[in-house]
Amino acid sequence: MSPLPEQPLSPLDGRYKAAVVGLGEFLSEAGLNRARVHVEVEWLLYLTDRELFGSQRLTHEQAHALRAFAAEFGQPEIDELATLEATTRHDVKAVEYLVRRKLADLGLNDVAELTHFACTSEDINNLSYALTIGAAVREVWLPRIRSIVEKLRALAVEHRDVPMLAHTHGQPATPTTVGKEFAVFVHRLERVVAQVEGTEYLGKFSGATGTFAAHVAADASQDWPVISRDFVTTLGLDWNPLTTQIESHDWQAELYQRMSHANRILHNLCTDIWTYISMGYFSQIPQAGATGSSTMPHKINPIRFENAEANLELSSALLESLAQTLVTSRLQRDLTDSSAQRNIGVAIGHSMLAMDNIGRGLGEFSVDTVTLAADLDSNWEILGEAIQTVIRAEITAGRSGISDPYAMLKELTRGRRIGQPELVEFIDRLDIGQDAKDRLRTLTPAGYAGLASELVRYIEKK
Secondary structure (H helix, E strand, O other), X not given: OOOOOOOOOOHHHOOOHHHHOOOXXXXXXXXXXXXXXXXXXHHHHHHHHOOHHHOOOOOHHHHHHHHHHHHOOOHHHHHHHHHHHHHHOOHHHHHHHHHHHHHHHOOOHHHHHHOOOOOOHXXXXXXXXXXXXXXXXXXXXXXXXXXXXXXXXXXXXXXXXXXXXXXXXXXXXXXXXXXXXXXXXXXXHHHHHHHXXXXXXXXXXXXXXXXXXXXXXXXXXXXXXXXXXXXXXXXXXXXXXXXXXXXXXXXXXXXXXXXXXXXXXXXXXXXXXXXXXXXXXXXXXXXXXXOOOXXXXXXXXXXXXXXXXXXXXXXXXXXXXXXXXXXXXXXXXXXXXXXXXXXXXXXXXXXXXXXXXXXXXXXXXXXXXXXXHHHXXXXXXXXXXXXXXHHHHHHHOXXXXXXXXHHHHHHHHOOOOOOHHHHHHHHHOOOOOHHHHHHHHOOOOOOOOXXXXXXXXXXXXX
């Protein structure tokens, strides 16, 4: 057997690549290295702008050329870094040498020693990860989940008045509406999305063990914590003043737990829709050319939601593992976070793939109002809740002498089906006021959805 040409190991880089477009811009090795170059360049410019250690402020043209070098980071720089790292065996040192080479090309050897000045590798890494993760979440993940929320919002509004038999513990229960059930997921997701949007992206910039020791040795007259905070916040990040060699990753743990929570809510959405499809409440719309089964031509399988479930589980497993792993580092530093963080893109990628499936799936079913109506009409016993509640109100108002309305309805309805005639006959025999009887006689399962339709207003955009 001849060997295959080199193939992507992860399906995210192969079969499903189109669903995760945009993540590689930030969460690939190249995206990380571009951010590292950006941080190194900005730190050098920060020092020279303030003419520290006798340096002179770079001209506008020189500063522009350095920033353009970082912004236009591409394949030539990727290849050059690979060559440098083959010698250095250290990724951040390779980035430092790359920046130094650019300084030489620009005739700026006199400030070359300010490259990576007083930095430990983690000063560069933690800022780079914060920048790339923040960009990936804001520019790629959040727009995708917001699009899901908007599709659910539209479904909630469209079907707000469509009555549906609810099922608690899998058994027929007080009716709801299709729209109200979609609105529940909108509300749940919006809360978690808002928490993700409020994430603090923390950064440290304080040297080998977080003490500014090298900085003070170089110039004890400077207020290095103030400089550090100013530099970190200039990059658009929040400053962490107290760290070891590494930024403690607590913000990452918080972010991943929130993203995993969003995944879990989406997973619940998928299992509910799958169940409604299996019950006939939702009908799948045939897609041209699609095959449901290789042997059963009649089938339309809910594969969008099944695929989404699997990828949401994978994503949450990785995100939760990252959240657990990254908050622990032995003493002032170990390398367990290094390999773990290289899988952030994989974790978020599986969430993106799941949402791609959900987004497609939400457009591939219709609500079967005929089946919904038939199921409601087959379950008149669910009105037992309404009848015993009205009797209780009548007892309280002194218009009934019934002693135990719950037991009375339990005997009538538990474990058996009854129809409208039996229910009306039962109501007519009740010892309650005439107005209450008249109200109860007009009740139907389809009309017993309470304020479900009105509750949808809570997720409508103002």
